[in-house]
Amino acid sequence: MHPVSPSALGSVRPDPAPARPGPAFDHVDLAELDDEVRRLADTTDGLKVLEGLARRQVDDPGLWRRLAVARFDIGDRRGSVRALRRALELAPASAEIEADLRAVGSHVVPDWHFAMLGDKERNRAYREAIDRAVEPGMTVLELGTGSALLSMFAGRAGASRVVACEVSGVLADTATEIVGRNGLEDRVTVIDRHSTAVEIGPRMPERADVLISELLDPALLAEGVLSSVRDARRRLLKPDALVLPARAVVWAVLLEAPERELSAPVRSIEGFDLSPMEMLRDPDRTIVTRLAGEPVRFLTDPFAALEVDLSTPGPAGAEQPAESIVPVAAPGTVHGIGWWFELWLDETTSLSTGPDQARHWPQVLQLLPGPRHVRAGDRVRVTAGHDDTCVRFSL
Numbered sequence: 491m492h493p494v495s496p497s498a499l500g501s502v503r504p505d506p507a508p509a510r511p512g513p514a515f516d517h518v519d520l521a522e523l524d525d526e527v528r529r530l531a532d533t534t535d536g537l538k539v540l541e542g543l544a545r546r547q548v549d550d551p552g553l554w555r556r557l558a559v560a561r562f563d564i565g566d567r568r569g570s571v572r573a574l575r576r577a578l579e580l581a582p583a584s585a586e587i588e589a590d591l592r593a594v595g596s597h598v599v600p601d602w603h604f605a606m607l608g609d610k611e612r613n614r615a616y617r618e619a620i621d622r623a624v625e626p627g628m629t630v631l632e633l634g635t636g637s638a639l640l641s642m643f644a645g646r647a648g649a650s651r652v653v654a655c656e657v658s659g660v661l662a663d664t665a666t667e668i669v670g671r672n673g674l675e676d677r678v679t680v681i682d683r684h685s686t687a688v689e690i691g692p693r694m695p696e697r698a699d700v701l702i703s704e705l706l707d708p709a710l711l712a713e714g715v716l717s718s719v720r721d722a723r724r725r726l727l728k729p730d731a732l733v734l735p736a737r738a739v740v741w742a743v744l745l746e747a748p749e750r751e752l753s754a755p756v757r758s759i760e761g762f763d764l765s766p767m768e769m770l771r772d773p774d775r776t777i778v779t780r781l782a783g784e785p786v787r788f789l790t791d792p793f794a795a796l797e798v799d800l801s802t803p804g805p806a807g808a809e810q811p812a813e814s815i816v817p818v819a820a821p822g823t824v825h826g827i828g829w830w831f832e833l834w835l836d837e838t839t840s841l842s843t844g845p846d847q848a849r850h851w852p853q854v855l856q857l858l859p860g861p862r863h864v865r866a867g868d869r870v871r872v873t874a875g876h877d878d879t880c881v882r883f884s885l
Contacts, residue, residue: 551581555590562594568659570594575663598660603636605850606704612841612850616704616734617643619835623700623732624649631655631698631726633685633718634705638665638678644702645677652678653694655685686721697726701733708778708843708851709881710738710831716803716878723802733801735835740796740874740881741844742829744864746787746822747855750777755859775857781828781845784855789822789864792844795829796874796881803878811875818868826857827872827883856883 541557558573574591581587606612620640624630626648632641635654644652654669656662662682669678681693688694701722705715719733727733756768796812830843830853843851862885864870873884 549580551577551584551587554580555587558590558594567594567598568663571598571660572663595660598658602850607637607639609850611848613639615835615839615841616640616702619734619839620644620700620702621647622836622838623647623734625699626650628699629653629694629696630700630702631685631694631722633701633703633715633722634713635665635680636661636704638668638680640702640704641665641678641680642669642672642674644700645674649677649700651695653688653698654678654680655688656680656682657684658682685718685726688726690726694726697728697731698722699728699731701727701731703734706735706738706833706851708830709776709854710740710798711876711879711881714879715800716798717806719800720803720806732836735833736799736801736837737834738798738800739794739832739834740798740829741792741832741842742795742827742872742874742883743788743792744790744816744818744824744870744872744885745781745826745828745855746789747784747825747857748823749785750825750855750857751861775826775859777855777857778852779855780852781830781855786828786855787820787822788828789818789820789824790816790870791819793872795872795883796876798831798876798881806878809876811873814872814874816870816872818864818866818870821865822863824858824862824864824870824885826855827885828853828855829881829883830854854881858885 554573554577558570558577561567561569561573571591571594574587574594577587578584578591620643624644624647628649630641630644630649630652632644632652632654635641635656638654641652641654652674654665656665659682662680666675666680669675669680679693681688690697701719703715703719705713705718707713723731723733756764756771758764793814793816795814828845830845830851833841833843835841841849843849843853845853870885875882
């Protein structure tokens with residue numbers, strides 16, 4: 491059977507009907523109650539009935555599946571996934587339950603998670619850097635563990651305690667299961683909260699010797715890695731703790747992108763002034779794309795535009811912009827700046843997200859407010875800067 495879409499989950503739930511109070515069914519056998527369960531599945535009282543029955547009738551996969559539907563309908567994705575996992579434990583050969591689980595999971599876990607896990611060079615680089623950083627007996631903190639892969643690298647490298655933070659409840663549950671399947675539950679503890687909500691206490695008895703993160707999107711900073719590391723430095727790490735990754739170098743190129751002129755600033759159109767529309771546009775005008783698949787032409791060689799310290803971020807708001815004088819290699823019209831980053835996990839291992847690399851990260855195209863014509867040999871001043879969540883360029 492093909493996996494069903496999340497909307498198809500409703501197929502296991504009949505049309506709703508008025509609910510009866512939960513206590514009325516406390517002593518009714520499941521077989522006798524089945525029709526009522528089906529009628530009540532999408533109501534608050536019905537949900538309480540289902541949960542009570544699920545606690546008592548733990549060996550009925552159909553009941554757990556209906557409970558998953560009810561949980562999904564009220565927006566509780568984590569509860570829905572948990573119920574479907576229980577149903578699948580009871581009926582491991584059920585293609586229908588597996589399809590439901592995949593459908594709900596796809597609402598929670600974006601596809602880029604799987605592309606990231608399939609990035610073999612990324613996995614190898616992190617493993618090698620973690621093997622160098624972690625010594626037996628160390629405490630390690632990971633921010634945004636996802637599947638717990640990096641935390642398990644640290645546990646296998648000899649860390650006595652790894653605390654893995656994950657804000658998604660579904661991913662935290664999944665990471666905990668993965669850790670147990672790989673026999674590392676005595677070393678790796680998954681905490682289902684953001685690192686900023688973690689305190690030194692029973693689940694993290696001491697500050698960490700090493701911090702690991704991969705809170706990096708194609709635009710480098712949008713997932714808040716700087717503020718998270720800054721907070722961890724202050725409260726959760728030892729003063730001399732190592733942080734992986736250590737830094738990133740932003741590479742950029744001026745390029746011609748004629749097809750992107752459709753995104754040019756809105757001004758006068760067919761004799762009408764539409765400029766107020768421009769005030770509603772994102773001022774950065776950035777597009778996440780794969781430059782190798784874009785109809786663009788590079789007008790300069792790539793240049794190192796900015797270095798970002800990911801290990802010891804300075805105070806927010808104190809970042810200094812960097813200027814580059816860039817020679818133009820070919821005449822044309824500059825429509826934007828393409829950029830990517832080179833990630834240095836430590837002083838030995840780096841990863842590039844450039845257009846010539848088969849990375850799970852694509853690149854970023856920042857369009858200029860208007861086209862700029864250049865000639866070969868011109869020298870263009872480019873300013874690059876960043877705050878806690880965004881890298882920006884200007885000419």
